Amino acid sequence: MVKLVVGLGSCGIAAGGNKIVQAIEDEIAKRGLDVELEKTGCxxxxxxxxxxxxIDDKGNKTTYGRVTPEMVVDIFDRHIGKGEVLREHVVGGEGAGGSFLKKQVRIALRNCGIINPESIDDYINNNGYKAAEKALMEMSPEEVIDEMKVSGLRGRGGAGFPTWFKWNATRTAQGKPKYIVCNADEGDPGAFMDRSILEGDPHSVLEGMLIAxxxxxxEEGIIYVRAEYPLAIKRLEIAIEQAKERGMLGKDIMGTGFxxxxxxxAGAGAFVCGEETALIASLEGERGMPRLKPPFPAQSGYWGKPTNINNVETYANVPWIIFNGGKAFAAMGTEKSKGTKVFALAGKIKNGGLVEVPMGIPLRDVIYEIGGGIKDDKKIKGVQMxxxxxGCIPASLLDTPVDYESIVKTGAIMGSGGMIVMDETTCMVDMARFFLDFTQKESCGKCIHCRLGTKRMLEILERICAGNGKEEDLDLLEELAVKVKEGSLCGLGQTAPNPVLSTLKYFRDEYEAHIRDKKCPAKQCKALITYTIDPEKCRSCGLCAKKCPVNTIKGEKKQPYxxxxxxxxxCGNCLEVCPFGAVTVE
Structure with a gap:
């Protein structure tokens, strides 16, 4: 039987995946064919x-990209009807996406886009729950922790703390009950790693939590997931119900007595709740605000009891490690950064999406060999990690290995895996302003350095972008940044100045151009740019005047506008619509 599998992660649905499903269903009904239709994640x-x-009846798979309802008819007519592959639309090999998967090693993403995320049978057929069976039936809790130590897995949520150490600290802590918490409060702009795993392979996270x-x-696990991820929540609910029905969750799992x-x-979308003590406060029904550590959650977490917190990607790695052995995971990566890491490629990149690569791969390879390079073949300026x-890593440091230590040396951090690519049209001052605006709004307000310090820094950046900056602003920015980092209670305030400090370090000339020359080199800050029409190139077509929303472009027939x-x-409308290149920005 022929099987058609449609990608229905959030990205697939946003691109029109549900319309493709409907088109396929219509064709199956119209033609009376015995064709199986299935969904998968991203x-x-x-x-x-x-x-x-x-997927034909022999198991041969052909993947098509950018599918439209009209293409569905072609697929039925030519591929299914005549066995003729639509070469122009094939993904992989020499076609689109051919190099995208080539350098990847997929562990956390091993089942995403492969299995039906709403089918526990699909997961089990891909070695699902075998790691849990091995752990519960063949290993002691101490042996499981030792295997995690051998693997060298570090927390993938940002801090990169050794996973085994947190587990061991929670195991040996005094007090019961103990809790497992999955931090799925993914709040970074441009990051969607956790969402895609939850949507594409929820059982891997459940199994990882079960082993932990x-x-x-x-005996109790809690997944704290942002409410803005309705599809992830829906598929988690289905997965939990299925796992209970199969005896993978609940009482006496697999007859082991465990x-x-x-x-x-569901979290309410506060960025600060990604910090583990603020997350715990939210779980307890309090306002999500961090507290001083120690005590750490491993000693005193949820309701004051020992609590282990890891993020989605960390738990998704656990079943693979237990099933294949810690040495297999440790064989990948670098000495201090083992295994693989998932990144969300976004921004001015040709092939935006999710990638999973071995630690230590050069940043340049991720951007150019996997990501396909910069949109419109413009010059890369930097990568916000x-x-x-x-922080922002400049183009001059693209050969930096992607591992925890090397990335920190540049002034950035690995974080949860967001990778936003910027080209020559990106204003680095405005980019720093954008991120600081975000963190300033997301500050819980508990400590003065974060609440007021980020506000003062943002005001300076806004002043510079508006053309009102002063020479002393740069020294003041750096002074404030140090104070905010040193005086803030939690990671939000301690890291909020990073985009400012890294751009000041690598792109100080852009700040100086804004202040001294009253110019934005990237031609993005509206207060510092001017649109003009070159009378030599203008052909008096009037397109610019028609598209001007405020009617400020004047001209007559056969005369330059x-x-x-x-x-x-x-607004830039005139620049976009002029077919003769007569509109310029200075």
């Missing part, structure tokens, strides 16, 4: 969605 090639796999629960002696259950808590808590500067709102 394979990572978000830029090629909607994606459809055609056994290792530390916990009890473990998991529930979901670690989200608003991270002119922009009245006093009324210009600098």
């Amino acid at each position: 394979i990572g090639m978000c830029y090629l969605e909607p994606i459809v796999d055609v 629960g056994y290792a530390i002696g916990a 009890n473990f259950d998991i529930r979901i808590k 670690g989200g608003p808590s991270g 002119e922009i009245i500067q006093d009324g210009c709102i600098k």
